[in-house]
Amino acid sequence: MTDRLLNVDRRIVFLAIVVAVGAAMLWPVPLPIPPSPYVMDVYRAVDAIKSKPNAKVLLSFDFDPASDPELQPVAINVIRQCMQNNIRVVGMALWPEGVGLGRAAFDSVAHELGKERGKHWTFLGYKPGIVTLILNMGENFKSAWPIDYFGTSTALMPVTQDISRLGDFDFVLTLAAGNTIDAVWVTYAVDRYKIKLGGAVTAVMSPDMFPYLQSGQLVGLVSGLAGAAEYEKLEKSPGSATRGMVPQSAAHVVIILFIGFGNIMYLISRRRERAGELSRLRKRDAVAKGGAGG
């Protein structure tokens, strides 16, 4: 019996996840979402520059649709926070798939708040090179991006005309689903061009970021769907990440229950195996003693 329970058909595990996540989506319950210190650091970094004249923020969309649920809510809320506080915001992408996602995020918030492209925001698009693009931006922003994604000259747009190099941005946020955050932004942009960098990463990447948080190379970190929900809470605009917290909690609980159940079954089976082995040894000893006595 325990052997059968130890090797439960994987379809039963899949079904349990479907039921838990489905039920959580159909009947959501309000859950507390306390913002973590690292998420608050990113929020404060943007908030701190709102009173500065001509403050500028750069958002880099370094992710693809697989990470859209975790990172797109952060992008939308940071853009909203900037636009609401009259901070000029510029977008770019180090991943080609980030272009569609970046445009969608800017279009939705700019339309909602009635902000004008070229004056309050712009999106630069994607260029290959990654490291060398950052180096190029660090030395001469307008030679790296002579025009934006829509074909407008960056030298003529009010949003970018006074930016001559990467260091002119007051804050840079990279939304990353790969190693561009540490291997590119931290290594080249932070240390060489002295920018203030924040990160928004997928949950699986967040453990890798802690050395950079402790060293101060990252000023803050929004990690995974939970981080996105915390940012939505700080921005007071609950959206898809907040809604995702209930199904995610349910999935985590189911996984932990399965792990716990699997371990209980494992311990029972190990105890039985040991007891069986012990009784076999006792029998063998008894037979040996009987033989020696006879």
Place this chain on the structure above:
Amino acid sequence: MLFLKRTLPLIIAFVFGITAIALYYIPHQKAANLTETFAMWDRLIAAFAYFLALYSLISLHARRIRRQQAGWGYSLFVYFGIVAMVAAGFYNRGHWALVGLESDGAYDWLFTYVYIPAEASMFALLAFFIASAAYRTFRARTTEAVILLVAAAIVMLGRVPVGVLIWSRMPELQEWLMSVPNMAAKRGILLGVYLGAVATALRVIFGIERSYLGGGED
């Protein structure tokens, strides 16, 4: 031919490798200008890599279809996807490819309603496999495994709101695990990785590591 195949690439790697390192430490406008020029060259070369990638993808799937390998039907979808996206991008709502990509065209539609849901769904499937794999493999066989198990449970619960309901200090404990033991281990690993990267870079620059030239180290 050996000069073009071996010697010239080694000279290029040495000259540009040494120059790039030197430029990093020279705080002069001329060094900055040269860095900018190198960066633009590199980006042009990187852009050509996309043509190579496209050629590689097309020829790989052509071979699969020709040989009718297992799952060759999926290769037809690769061609279908390439043609659909490229055609939509070039058509660009009737403005063709000479101007920037227009919003709300066929390309946007395909990206938003086909590509994003397809890739997000593929990634979402991970939740099922993680659950199944965790159930089968996460066993308290040794003391180290028990520590890992307990740490994983705390992090999993501390990262979601339900953890707060179970114990109000769960997020703090999770934060401590991430920012102290995890950070210490990660820093050690990262130092090792980057020292290895520096050693490999120096081997490439000085021509000791030649595998990037193809054909092994001869």
